[in-house]
Amino acid sequence: MAIILIEFNVEEKDEYSIVKFELKGNITPEVLKNLKPPQINPAKGVVLTGRGPIWLYCFLSHFYHPTRFIAVYDPRIGAVITESHSEKSIGEIIKI
Amino acid sequence: MAIILIEFNVEEKDEYSIVKFELKGNITPEVLKNLKPPQINPAKGVVLTGRGPIWLYCFLSHFYHPTRFIAVYDPRIGAVITESHSEKSIGEIIKI
Numbered sequence: 001m002a003i004i005l006i007e008f009n010v011e012e013k014d015e016y017s018i019v020k021f022e023l024k025g026n027i028t029p030e031v032l033k034n035l036k037p038p039q040i041n042p043a044k045g046v047v048l049t050g051r052g053p054i055w056l057y058c059f060l061s062h063f064y065h066p067t068r069f070i071a072v073y074d075p076r077i078g079a080v081i082t083e084s085h086s087e088k089s090i091g092e093i094i095k096i
Numbered sequence: 097m098a099i100i101l102i103e104f105n106v107e108e109k110d111e112y113s114i115v116k117f118e119l120k121g122n123i124t125p126e127v128l129k130n131l132k133p134p135q136i137n138p139a140k141g142v143v144l145t146g147r148g149p150i151w152l153y154c155f156l157s158h159f160y161h162p163t164r165f166i167a168v169y170d171p172r173i174g175a176v177i178t179e180s181h182s183e184k185s186i187g188e189i190i191k192i
Contacts, residue, residue, distance in 0.1 A: 029176040032187035048154075055168040055176040057150045058157040059186065062179040065161075072151040080125040082154035090155065091128035 005031055006056075010038050016045035016071070018096060019060070023052055032059050042067045045086065047096055049073035101127055102152075104134050112141035112167070114192060115156070119148055128155050138163045141182065143192055145169035 005025050011018040017040040037060060040046060045068045048060050061070055061082065068086045071079035071094055078093040088094075101121050107114040113136040133156060136142060141164045144156050157166055157178065164182045167175035167190055174189040184190075 029173065029187040029189055032176075032178070033185070053170060053176075054150055054153045055170055055178050057154055058144075058166065058168050058178040061154040061157050062161075062166075065158075070154065070158075072154050074149060074151055077125065080128075080149075080151040082128070082151050083158040089129070091125040093125055 006035065006052075008038050010040060013044075013096075016047050016069070016094075017041065018047045018049060018073075019064070021048075021050035021052060021056075021060075023050075027053070027056070029055060032056070035059070037063050040064070040067065045069035045071060045084075045088065047071045047073055047079045047094065049079075102131065102148075106134050106136060109140075109192075112143050112165070112190075113137065114143045114145060114169075115160070117144075117146035117148060117152075117156075119146070123149070123152070125151060128152070131155070133159050136160070136163065141165035141167060141180075141184065143167045143169055143175045143190070145175075 007022045046064045069084040069088045073079045081092045103118045142160045165180040165184045169175045177188045
């Protein structure tokens with residue numbers, strides 16, 4: 001039985017899906033090998049949020065690459081657009 | 097005159113280029129709008145390193161997407177492969 005070390009939750013908004021993760025222990029990069037983040041509607045954007053290592057965020061950014069845009073939630077700022085195939089521009093902030 | 101808030105340095109290795117950045121002040125997401133990270137040889141991988149916000153890393157990951165692989169340096173672990181179009185596998189660690 002695989003131990004699930006990363007728990008994902010998806011909250012749907014009109015323009016984007018908020019993919020929130022929670023670490024259930026100390027993760028190592030090994031965890032990326034079999035990680036299956038939730039599938040979402042690629043016609044919408046994705047906002048990534050959760051406390052975790054930068055390499056997990058970069059992995060998730062790549063995983064969700066086919067979506068309309070990707071934003072990273074920074075608690076001090078809001079959700080920052082880091083890539084976009086839409087009218088949103090890089091560096092733009094979404095208040096979620 | 098634009099103030100350069102992010103300074104990049106590139107160190108070339110056989111298999112990858114190490115792209116190191118240094119923040120020269122408090123950056124806000126605005127900085128991404130005109131950011132021109134160094135061009136590197138896409139036939140090699142890239143290792144990203146530097147102290148900065150997660151959204152900067154996700155932006156850089158996307159920027160270097162066409163390269164052979166992307167790794168994110170974690171001082172506690174090493175450089176973690178987060179995407180790969182090569183023999184390197186996701187989650188693999190490179191000692192740099």
